[in-house]
Amino acid sequence: MEFNFTPENLERINTEIKKYPKKQAAVMAALYIAQEQNGYITNEIMSKIAEILDMHPHDVLSVVTFYTMYFQKPMGKYHIQVCTNVSCMLRGAYEIWNQLREKLQIENLEVTSDGKFSLEEVECMGSCGTAPMFAINEDFYENLTKEKVEEIINSLN
Amino acid sequence: MIKIVLPDIENLHQLDVYKENGGYTAVKKALTQSPDDIIDQVKRSGLRGRGGAAFSTGLKWSFMPKTTDKPKYLCVNGDESEPGSFKDRQIFEYNPHQLIEGILISCYAIGAKTCYIYIRGEYHKWIRLMQKAIDDAYAAGLVGEAMKTTFSTDFHCDIYIHKGAGAYICGEESSLMNSLEGKRGYPRIKPPFPAQNGLWGCPTTINNVETITNIPPIINNGWDWFASIGEPKHPGTILFGVSGHVNKPGVYELPSGTLLTEIIYKYAGGVPGDKKILCVIPGGSSMPPLRGDKLEGVKMDAESLKAAGSAIGTGGIIVMDEDTDLVKVLARIAHFYHHESCGQCTPCREGTGWLEKILKRIIAGKGSVNDLDLLITVANQIEGNTICALGEAAAWPVKFMVERFRDYFEKRVNKEINLEVANKVHSMRHSAITVEEIQH
Numbered sequence: 248m249e250f251n252f253t254p255e256n257l258e259r260i261n262t263e264i265k266k267y268p269k270k271q272a273a274v275m276a277a278l279y280i281a282q283e284q285n286g287y288i289t290n291e292i293m294s295k296i297a298e299i300l301d302m303h304p305h306d307v308l309s310v311v312t313f314y315t316m317y318f319q320k321p322m323g324k325y326h327i328q329v330c331t332n333v334s335c336m337l338r339g340a341y342e343i344w345n346q347l348r349e350k351l352q353i354e355n356l357e358v359t360s361d362g363k364f365s366l367e368e369v370e371c372m373g374s375c376g377t378a379p380m381f382a383i384n385e386d387f388y389e390n391l392t393k394e395k396v397e398e399i400i401n402s403l404n
Numbered sequence: 405m406i407k408i409v410l411p412d413i414e415n416l417h418q419l420d421v422y423k424e425n426g427g428y429t430a431v432k433k434a435l436t437q438s439p440d441d442i443i444d445q446v447k448r449s450g451l452r453g454r455g456g457a458a459f460s461t462g463l464k465w466s467f468m469p470k471t472t473d474k475p476k477y478l479c480v481n482g483d484e485s486e487p488g489s490f491k492d493r494q495i496f497e498y499n500p501h502q503l504i505e506g507i508l509i510s511c512y513a514i515g516a517k518t519c520y521i522y523i524r525g526e527y528h529k530w531i532r533l534m535q536k537a538i539d540d541a542y543a544a545g546l547v548g549e550a551m552k553t554t555f556s557t558d559f560h561c562d563i564y565i566h567k568g569a570g571a572y573i574c575g576e577e578s579s580l581m582n583s584l585e586g587k588r589g590y591p592r593i594k595p596p597f598p599a600q601n602g603l604w605g606c607p608t609t610i611n612n613v614e615t616i617t618n619i620p621p622i623i624n625n626g627w628d629w630f631a632s633i634g635e636p637k638h639p640g641t642i643l644f645g646v647s648g649h650v651n652k653p654g655v656y657e658l659p660s661g662t663l664l665t666e667i668i669y670k671y672a673g674g675v676p677g678d679k680k681i682l683c684v685i686p687g688g689s690s691m692p693p694l695r696g697d698k699l700e701g702v703k704m705d706a707e708s709l710k711a712a713g714s715a716i717g718t719g720g721i722i723v724m725d726e727d728t729d730l731v732k733v734l735a736r737i738a739h740f741y742h743h744e745s746c747g748q749c750t751p752c753r754e755g756t757g758w759l760e761k762i763l764k765r766i767i768a769g770k771g772s773v774n775d776l777d778l779l780i781t782v783a784n785q786i787e788g789n790t791i792c793a794l795g796e797a798a799a800w801p802v803k804f805m806v807e808r809f810r811d812y813f814e815k816r817v818n819k820e821i822n823l824e825v826a827n828k829v830h831s832m833r834h835s836a837i838t839v840e841e842i843q844h
């Protein structure tokens with residue numbers, strides 16, 4: 248199945264390309280735009296991006312696999328990223344992590360059967376001073392307590 | 405209390421408020437002086453990088469070639485992924501225009517017409533805030549071609565944000581450049597250094613967000629003003645991020661050389677339940693940990709911390725109280741470096757895995773005193789044998805934690821600390837997790 252960017256997204260990629268002297272530098276941005284459009288990165292997407300940016304598809308793949316924020320399989324509608332690094336750990340991050348694993352009945356990088364939630368254990372997110380924290384898609388939730396976690400998750404639909 | 409980077413001014417993130425408070429006058433002043441003059445003032449100010457290595461900023465700038473046909477670049481490092489560090493995001497949120505003004509002055513000094521701000525991908529919100537400030541500055545003719553007219557000058561400079569995608573290693577400067585070029589973030593072998601051969605083979609300077617934000621006040625108030633603040637060998641203020649077991653975690657901008665105990669007890673409100681401090685990591689997770697009973701008199705600047713057996717790093721202070729299970733903390737740190745190793749060098753790729761494995765063995769109650777020596781041996785084999793400093797970052801916490809807390813670790817492997825108890829009275833604030841649960 249061939250992948251095509253929407254005209255608006257192609258325009259966004261062109262804007263990104265103009266920021267740099269070499270097209271390849273826009274690959275990370277192009278991958279973000281593709282992931283936004285499609286939910287995750289497929290081989291067809293990588294071929295398309297390679298074509299647009301004059302790259303070899305393998306070089307696109309090596310970028311996709313190097314960074315943790317590109318997914319090669321669909322994740323949940325709400326992708327929950329829990330930081331368990333030191334500063335968060337010292338303030339109860341594993342409790343939050345275990346609470347979510349139990350509540351959603353999924354493990355790291357798994358998706359609930361209804362496709363609503365996915366869970367990821369992540370490294371320091373820069374919220375050490377407001378720990379513990381998680382991010383849901385692009386939003387940070389900080390100074391979490393077990394009660395707050397319940398409330399936040401239950402409020403999502 | 406003097407604030408240079410994050411002044412207490414409401415709505416300072418808005419362009420008009422920033423301008424009302426003297427914003428964009430420093431760049432105007434700088435553009436009437438020669439680039440060499442600017443570099444000289446920054447050198448004399450004593451400003452040292454806030455990204456980890458505390459290298460002289462003016463000196464770094466002076467490495468940029470004066471005569472070259474190639475374009476030159478400034479990269480501002482906002483990857484901020486060192487565990488315990490959360491300061492640069494405050495600048496994106498509360499004082500983005502001072503960063504932009506600092507970029508303009510820095511680019512003028514080193515002769516760059518393009519600056520990329522590399523911001524970690526997870527900082528979606530802060531990328532939006534920073535982009536808004538950049539857009540406003542463009543619209544006001546303060547950045548780009550239009551600045552020629554605004555400031556009546558020949559100089560102009562463009563600023564772009566490059567969004568990362570989740571890789572700690574991309575904060576390392578040569579990895580950052582590869583990432584920017586659209587490649588895997590593999591660190592490069594040095595030399596050549598970025599000033600000779602950086603982005604796309606062109607002369608490049610890489611500086612931390614906080615470093616560049618210090619530039620406008622230095623130009624406006626004079627290098628001698630800046631040099632007189634805090635510790636003379638590492639002057640200015642530092643954004644200290646305090647986290648872990650303190651009552652008031654947060655970012656505190658204080659003069660360099662402020663006592664570590666003062667930061668913890670006076671500013672961060674002390675330790676909950678008035679517990680004793682077991683351990684403090686003073687500069688982000690890569691820096692050697694200090695014993696809680698050796699904090700008296702330790703000052704927070706590069707030279708004083710070196711003398712105390714650690715380093716200033718990114719100024720991220722992680723506090724652990726007496727009930728903290730250090731083995732679990734260290735295992736978590738080791739897991740981080742193993743996960744983040746890019747895998748190019750064998751000592752780092754394999755060694756970080758070994759460190760994690762041995763520490764997990766100790767957590768599971770299967771460790772021995774030999775394992776403690778083994779940890780130090782493995783750490784020593786990583787240190788100094790790798791392409792980039794992630795090797796040291798992985799080795800230091802293990803080596804120094806085991807050395808400095810040998811008593812604690814021996815008791816732990818000799819099972820003089822009941823595992824049941826260690827698991828209960830462990831580092832988490834609220835309750836305990838079982839051994840199995842940490843084996844994620």
Ligand SMILES: Cc1cc2nc3c(=O)[nH]c(=O)nc-3n(C[C@H](O)[C@H](O)[C@H](O)COP(=O)(O)O)c2cc1C
Nearest residue numbers: 453454455481483484485575576577611612615793
């Ligand atoms: C593994 C590793 C990660 C790093 N991460 C960062 C970072 O997130 N932000 C940063 O400014 N510097 C980071 N650094 C330091 C940079 O390589 C570089 O020294 C710094 O950005 C230079 O800026 P400065 O001179 O203004 O401090 C890192 C270094 C290493 C080895």
Ligand code: SF4
Nearest residue numbers: 746748749752790792
């Ligand atoms: S030291 Fe580690 S992170 Fe750095 S280049 Fe080598 S393998 Fe990669």
Ligand code: FES
Nearest residue numbers: 330335371372374
């Ligand atoms: S350790 Fe969790 S945000 Fe930094």
